[in-house]
Amino acid sequence: TSFLPLPRHPGVHLLETVSPALPSHRSPLLQDIRNTVGNIPMEWYQDFPHIGYNLEGKKIYKPIRNKDELDMFLEKMENPDYWRTVQDKMTGADIKLTDEQVDLVHRLQKGQFGDVHFNPYEPAVDFFTHEVMIHPVTNRPADKRSFIPSLIEKEKVSKLVHAIKMGWIKPRKPKEDTPTYYDLWAHEDPNSILGRHKMHVPAPKMKLPGHEESYNPPPEYLLTEEEKLAWEQQEPAERKLNFVPQQYRCLRAVPAYSRFIHERFERCLDLYLCPRQRKMRVNVDPEDLIPKLPKPRDLQPFPTTQALVYRGHTSLVRCLSISPSGQWLVSGSDDCTVRFWEVCTARCMKTLPTGGVVKSVAWNPNPTICLVAICVEQSVLLVNPCLGDKLLYGATDQLLESYVAPEEERVQPVQWVTATVEEHSKGIRLVVQHSKAVKQVTWHGKGDYFASVVSDNSNMQVLIHQTSKRWSQNPFRKSKGLVQCVLFHPIRPYFFVATQRYVRVYNLLKQELTKKLMTNCKWVSSMAIHPGGDNIICGSYDSKLAWFDLDLSTRPYQLLRHHKKALRSVAFHKHYPLFASGSDDGTVIVCHGMVYNDLLQNPLLVPVKVLKGHVMTLDLGVLDVLFHPTQPWVFSSGADGTVRLYT
């Protein structure tokens, strides 16, 4: 209650205005202690004992203040006028404010005027009226220029007139008053449709959202942690969904989608920057793509099941051959033996150690002769296996012995050596010694001639031998590349030589090249001829099988890519329309290959059976395939050291 609020703004004025008035009040009572320092900050006198000078120029000393806190407090408590006591800064004396002064302070604090009698709301006296009076306010005479037309205006007007005349200034265009929207398609005129509109490709619509876009999708559409991680690591363009499915418990919890504007913008870009094209979607039933082939059931007979396994070889069996009667089978292997088997019982009748890896065996196709040609390293052995009819193999021996050496010795590319006694007892009758390793031997259909292939780069690669005369010749003058295999035509005097990429057909009578077949393969591995003699199949190491129709073209009639790995051998059946191919993937595929006598009808090729059985060893599967001469059976020899018969 005793607190006097320190005057903020008006208070300063108050003290300054009030203080000079004080002495006038009190001069008769008190001595005149007017300070003469003027209007200066009183702090300047802080460190002095006096606070200014009186009219006589004498120092006014500060009143002695020896009141401590306690005295102050006591005074505050006891003095009833303490609240209206103010210290005069100029004199340092305590002054008690009068009632009028306190009133003034209160009024100023309320924002009222200082003077009690001042009325701020005096009635206003209007001394100008809105009514027009008869007398002017001023008595000044009018200017001359107010009577004559203005030259400047005239100039401006004439300028405008000129501009209008010249057409520089145009009248304002009338505002169009057609409504903004009207029935635009009121008259749909089919003729007004532009031609280009027919070519227009409408933009595809946006994809409609699926379940996963729902704010509360079924739980299976939410991404797991791994899927989320995978999603984050994917390129934005590769993502299947352009958002992460999320689940919210209620609609209230769904936030704004931050990429909304982005997606609209991307759609805009798509609309005007993406090339449009009508793409014909392939809408085929995949079942329709599968060619309609005759059912294998209707193409019987063909081998379907594995019937016998000929075990005995200890290493991979490279080659097979069968006697013309179909009773005996010969196989050559890497374990340096040749084994003779009885076909029906799988019994090994004979084992002939050869002292070298057997590359190829060939049974003489002449049914009256019992003779087998075997390639062992650098020589071709002619072996009489002494199997079957005794008369038959006796006759063969006699035939071989009836040879009379010609009188004059002819120069031969090979040496014909008669077997020694020891060899004779084994069955070997003749040894044809070549200069280099022999890799293939094949008989002519009549059984007198046979051809051998030497692994060499010179023109000495292919040699043709005549058994009855023990005479050999080199048919080629020049080498045409690495010869892979050779073959005699079954009926006509043709000779087929397969190099890496081509098959050359030579006429042996005319001694000329008849045809050159393009195989379209990288490396031919084997070759077989249809018994009719007009069709050839070639197997290649790039897992293709090429069927040539010699009457049709020098290019393959069909390239079959049935195997997954390199083809090792191919074979035709003598009577049935069957051919087989053996491959490194361990399968033998038997196909139906019907050749028609009618020249207009192309051969029909249908795969009929995939035969499996051989175990993969050393990444090799089937090494040789061979058909039985009379039955629809197929033999296959494999890298697992077995020969298998499928019937």
Next chain:
Amino acid sequence: RLCILKGIYPHEPKHKKKVNKGSTAPRTFYLLKDIKFLLHEPIVNKFREYKVFVRKLRKAYGKSEWSTVDRLKDNKPSYKLDHIVKERYPTFIDALRDLDDALSMCFLFSTFPRTGKCHVQTIQLCRRLAVEFLNYVIASRSLRKVFLSIKGIYYQAEVLGQPITWITPYTFAHDHPTDVDYRVMATFTEFYTTLLGFVNFRLYHSLNLLYPPKIDGQADVELKPAEGKDYAMDSESYLEKLSALSASLARVVAPTHEDEVEMDEFPVEGETAEQMDVRKKEQEALEKHKKLFEGLRFFLNREVPREPLAFIIRCFGGQVSWDKSLCIGATYDVSDPSITHQIVDRPRVEQQVVGRYYLQPQWVFDSVNAKLCLPVADYFPGVLLPPHLSPFVTEQEGDYIPPEKLKLLAMQKGENPDEESEEEEEEEEEEDDNDKEEEEEEEENESEREEEMKLKKMEEQKTQSNKVLPVKVTAGKLRLEDRQRLEQEQQSEEKRLAIMMMKKREKYLYKKIMFGKKRKVREANKLAAKRKAHDTAIKEEKKKSKKARRA
């Protein structure tokens, strides 16, 4: 800008190298005739005029010639896109087909803030057109599907047989991305607003409605604030009243309620009676769908998005209202006893009024998609909602169908498997529990027994082998030939062999198709497996909680 307005798009050349001077770098190619076509467009001159106008204006500003500025502004050149719309869409159906993007864009622009990104007039125009379209959809009852996605709300309406789909964002402020060119979007919007305006005009007239739309007189009176306190401006509040979507629109001709003439039926040639029946049924189902909410009175709580819900409910014939302070156009109060459904989106409701359902908003959406009023029990406030499925997915054979959809399909056919199955499930569960425990015990016993038997046998064998010679003949097994299986194997082998004989190109195609099919199957299986795992997890949790409760 011209390409956007005229709808010119690039083309992919047939021989890319030939066109691109030997390089295969990606470039956009336009047809020469397209660009020549642009040359003849009269609007090009208008654009030039506008450019000149801007230049003059800038100059006048620079020189502080205010009178010139005024004069120029007075003569501001303007252009119209009417003829371009007509040219691009020669028939009205063409325009309707392309309306999807236009609507989505207008709805997006109408939610933009009135600051900076584009002209305020554009935003207002977009808002107006969007509201007009919504009002048309309500008046024609052509809404078919709705979907709450995480991106926004999808709507699909069928206008004159054309499905029109659009998306509206949720009503939150956008954080405007910096890598978006707003000028491109604005150009598109300029065209779309013109298109939408004309389409709206035509649509309104097809329904005999006034355009620009007027609120029905009777409703107008109702909408007038009762206290006589006028809103700031009538013109502004009019759009707001329209956008409240609560009042029907005025018609040119007063509607007669007996105008539902039965359509004559003309059997299409080659159509059997069955097909006719199917069509008739479809028609009836559609009519029923249109009147889905007829006679129901909804009240929207203030936490529920008002506009989409009001729009949907009105589209299907329901009556809707909201709190008076929320938006203009509220027609009745919360305390109205005739309210049948109150849409609520908070965990629980205090002070429930008897005689109305308190439901979460998803019920409205799911009911519309299901074409029937779904049972309300799943949608009470605070209940864990069933999944919200997309109505746009039509599952083909072999696709994965979520179990909820299966249930829904069954319900649409008229079965009511829901309650029964649930009860059964519970019973089954209990039974399962008992069974399993028993089984386990039994299994243990059995396994013990088996082991004993085995041991015995072994011992016997040992004793026997000691006595008898080690040679023994094992009895052969009779192998039964399964004919069907054999046949199948044979067929598959035949197929394999035939595939081997396919041509290279066809084989490639075949493999591609088969790969696609397999992938589809794989995905479906994956989803099914995920679902199964999820369900079992939930079941186990339930069991645990049950056990805990029992304990």
